Amino acid sequence: MFELLVVAAGGGLGAAARFMVDGEIRARHNGGFPWGTFVVNVTGSFLIGLFTTLAFTLSYLGVPHGTVRLLQLALVVGLCGGYTTFSTSTVESVRLAQSGRMRLALANSLGTLMVTVTAAGLGMWLGTVLSGPYG
Template sequence: MIEPWLFVAICVAGGLGAALRYSVDAAITPRLGGSFPLATAVINVSGSFGLGLLVGAAASAGIPAEWLLVGGGGLMGGYTTFSTASLEAVRLAQKGRYLPAIAYVLGVVVLAVASASLGIAVGSAL
């Protein structure tokens, strides 16, 4: 059973991650327009790096698993948004923009995995 303090900490971190996601989206979308979901891609790729960084640092520095849950599951889980990325890919396809939809899906997945790998490497070196 999860400790009450840990449950609350994960919830608070998740809320902060969601607020951060909103802030990043609000900063990017008006500047670049809304025809291509670049803000969500940036959020998911940077969040993958952040989670990788946390995992790498936790492994090398012996950070307790509870704090990895708060930072990874809570903060990064609230920040990243796979469901929005999926929906945006579907919307591109529904508009007949098949090539951008495929490029978006493949690009986000490849970049997110590469970013997570880089984050783990950097975090492990800390």
């Protein structure tokens, strides 16, 4: 039950952060490409890579498994899960296609896939760098 609360708390914070970030970007970039969702998914993927790598390092350093698990649940599953929104990205691509903007739909779909995977890799790289000899 405690793990569920940890995920819920992280998810609530992530969803609130997504709402704020997406809203700010949408207010500055009207129409066309869905930059708010794109930025949220890229930064969230980066954080997933970073947090996952740092959790691995904590395990390697002997931090108890239960503590590492709670951190992963709170940060990766909860916070990042509530923050990222790949379902919205898909809906936005479909809407772009339905409105005849096929190039933007394709750019959103493929761009999101390529850039989020790259961002997760960069997060993992940074986690390894921050972990020093333990990464």
